[in-house]
Amino acid sequence: GNSVTQMEGPVTLSEEAFLTINCTYTATGYPSLFWYVQYPGEGLQLLLKATKADDKGSNKGFEATYRKETTSFHLEKGSVQVSDSAVYFCALKGYSSASKIIFGSGTRLSIRP
Amino acid sequence: DGGITQSPKYLFRKEGQNVTLSCEQNLNHDAMYWYRQDPGQGLRLIYYSQIVNDFQKGDIAEGYSVSREKKESFPLTVTSAQKNPTAFYLCASSSGTGNENIQYFGAGTRLSVL
Numbered sequence: 691g692n693s694v695t696q697m698e699g700p701v702t703l704s705e706e707a708f709l710t711i712n713c714t715y716t717a718t719g720y721p722s723l724f725w726y727v728q729y730p731g732e733g734l735q736l737l738l739k740a741t742k743a744d745d746k747g748s749n750k751g752f753e754a755t756y757r758k759e760t761t762s763f764h765l766e767k768g769s770v771q772v773s774d775s776a777v778y779f780c781a782l783k784g785y786s787s788a789s790k791i792i793f794g795s796g797t798r799l800s801i802r803p
Numbered sequence: 804d805g806g807i808t809q810s811p812k813y814l815f816r817k818e819g820q821n822v823t824l825s826c827e828q829n830l831n832h833d834a835m836y837w838y839r840q841d842p843g844q845g846l847r848l849i850y851y852s853q854i855v856n857d858f859q860k861g862d863i864a865e866g867y868s869v870s871r872e873k874k875e876s877f878p879l880t881v882t883s884a885q886k887n888p889t890a891f892y893l894c895a896s897s898s899g900t901g902n903e904n905i906q907y908f909g910a911g912t913r914l915s916v917l
Contacts, residue, residue, distance in 0.1 A: 722904070733807075733893050733908030734846075779845065783904050790861075791906055795845040 693719045696780045703770055704802050711765040711797045713754075713780035720787075723747075723756055723763040724774035724781040728796070734779060772801045808829065809894050809909035815917050816881065816888060824912045826894035835877035835911045836895040836906065839863060846893065852877055881914065889916050
């Protein structure tokens with residue numbers, strides 16, 4: 691079945707550091723891939739998405755490229771801010787309209803001023 | 804504003820009691836979902852509904868029940884059969900079509916046992 695594996699946290703960085711959160715997936719066919727973010731005490735919000743190989747999703751300075759050859763969708767940001775502290779979830783949806791979204795276990799990111 | 808409203812924000816359950824969590828959306832979405840989130844863990848799907856008057860069990864449906872009598876509403880009941888109900892519960896909705904199927908989430912309900 692479909693699955694998502696993401697980097698375990700917590701990840702702690704200093705402000706303005708470079709961020710990478712790894713995500714790899716297993717799926718048949720051509721799934722859509724997502725990164726969601728959860729700020730403390732809130733629900734999840736879509737951060738970015740990519741629906742086909744080599745697509746790059748981007749939002750708020752974050753980027754992720756859909757790499758079919760390595761089955762990866764790593765999240766990157768060039769210079770993190772304290773306000774980026776949150777839990778980040780990688781997710782996958784299979785091609786079939788009946789497929790459910792599969793979420794990774796989440797990676798907690800803390801940014802030090 | 805369009806969105807998903809969950810209530811209450813905090814809920815306490817006594818032993819042997821059933822409690823109901825509310826989820827309302829005004830996004831005109833066909834599909835709605837309930838997830839459970841435990842500390843430091845990802846989301847686990849409890850129930851989902853792709854259309855009014857129809858719903859399916861997710862991965863951890865035991866001890867929970869739902870109804871979908873109206874398109875905009877998908878309440879979750881945590882029954883006394885759920886022996887470990889303390890968790891953060893998230894409701895989501897989506898247009899339910901295509902492989903993009905972006906889910907929009909409510910702010911969650913935190914359930915604790917007294």
